[in-house]
Amino acid sequence: MIGNKEILDDLIKIGLGKNESEVYLGLLELGESKVGPLSQHVEVPTSHIYPILEELYKKGLISYKYANNVKIFYSNPPETLKTLYIQKQKELDSQKSILLNSIETIKKLPKIKDTFADYKYFEGVSGIIAMWQEIIEGLTPNIEIQVLAGNEEAVSQFNDIFMEFHKVRVKKKIKQRLIFPKTINTSYSKERTKMGLIDIRYMDLDPRAEICLFHNYMVIEYLGTKEEKPRAFLIKDKLFVDYFKMIFDMIWSGSKSKSQ
Numbered sequence: 001m002i003g004n005k006e007i008l009d010d011l012i013k014i015g016l017g018k019n020e021s022e023v024y025l026g027l028l029e030l031g032e033s034k035v036g037p038l039s040q041h042v043e044v045p046t047s048h049i050y051p052i053l054e055e056l057y058k059k060g061l062i063s064y065k066y067a068n069n070v071k072i073f074y075s076n077p078p079e080t081l082k083t084l085y086i087q088k089q090k091e092l093d094s095q096k097s098i099l100l101n102s103i104e105t106i107k108k109l110p111k112i113k114d115t116f117a118d119y120k121y122f123e124g125v126s127g128i129i130a131m132w133q134e135i136i137e138g139l140t141p142n143i144e145i146q147v148l149a150g151n152e153e154a155v156s157q158f159n160d161i162f163m164e165f166h167k168v169r170v171k172k173k174i175k176q177r178l179i180f181p182k183t184i185n186t187s188y189s190k191e192r193t194k195m196g197l198i199d200i201r202y203m204d205l206d207p208r209a210e211i212c213l214f215h216n217y218m219v220i221e222y223l224g225t226k227e228e229k230p231r232a233f234l235i236k237d238k239l240f241v242d243y244f245k246m247i248f249d250m251i252w253s254g255s256k257s258k259s260q
Contacts, residue, residue: 015084016059019044023052024061024075032074059083119235128221128230132161135219135234141172143215146248150210152184154223157230159188166195173197179248179255181205201255213245 004025011021026042027033035053039046053073056062060083064073122131149155155162169176175197180189182202189200212219218241221232235241 011081014081015088017052017055019048019052020056023049024056027062027073027075032072034070034072038073059087119233119237121231121233123231124229125224128158128223128232129161131219131221131232131234132158132165135214135217136165136168139168139172139174140215141174143174145169145174145176145212145214146245146252147176147178147213148207148211148248148251149178149180149184150208150221150223151181151206152188153225154208154210155180155184155188157223163191166192166198170195170197175199177201177248177252179203179205179251181207182256201252201257203251203255211244211248213241213248216241218244 008018008021008025011024012018016024022042023038023044026038030038030041033041035046035049039049042049044052053062057064060076060080062073062075064071066072120131122128166176176199178192178198178200180200180202182204183206184202192198193200209220209222212221216236216238218235218237219232220235222228222230224230
């Protein structure tokens with residue numbers, strides 16, 4: 001086994017092939033070497049080692065010099081491994097740019113038809129996060145959102161996602177009316193109140209599921225427990241939304257602020 005296995009595994013994780021990693025470490029162990037001795041040391045045939053050395057040279061990890069017209073290879077300082085990260089970061093930035101452009105292009109594609117009602121079902125933590133990301137990106141300015149929140153166990157599991165939602169909400173000047181169970185920890189109310197454009201009231205409820213209403217959409221979600229998967233429906237249906245807004249207003253009129 002060439003080199004330390006942990007280091008070998010790390011080199012593979014950051015982008016070097018297995019043979020590249022072994023040759024690179026072998027060269028570090030030898031200090032500098034001709035192809036023949038290096039080939040024997042790392043147990044890679046000479047015919048195979050030349051392409052590997054060429055790749056390591058292109059990546060800036062090794063260099064060579066001539067002695068009596070023979071190439072002598074040696075490794076560059078370990079700091080040059082940073083070039084692998086820099087290259088990977090450039091590739092990720094390029095992929096991000098392509099992805100964002102693709103999203104905008106897809107959003108502009110004409111719809112075959114616009115239905116008066118539609119719904120989507122989401123399941124699991126990743127599903128709930130994806131749903132709220134879709135909602136956050138689709139929010140339009142100057143609307144109002146009504147939320148009948150779940151109990152503290154439900155709210156706490158996704159509070160970080162909800163706070164990202166509130167940042168965008170405030171930025172777009174969207175008001176919210178929120179009804180919490182009166183038993184919920186006051187810290188959740190305080191962090192939301194600090195962000196502004198929100199009116200919070202409390203009811204003697206302990207709901208496991210919650211409802212969110214905005215524009216022609218409603219969310220019915222159960223945020224789960226350690227034993228149960230979270231799941232949610234995102235529904236677009238003006239008739240249902242208007243009906244549940246009426247119910248929300250009835251609950252709101254019977255609710256109280258914390259000071260009451």
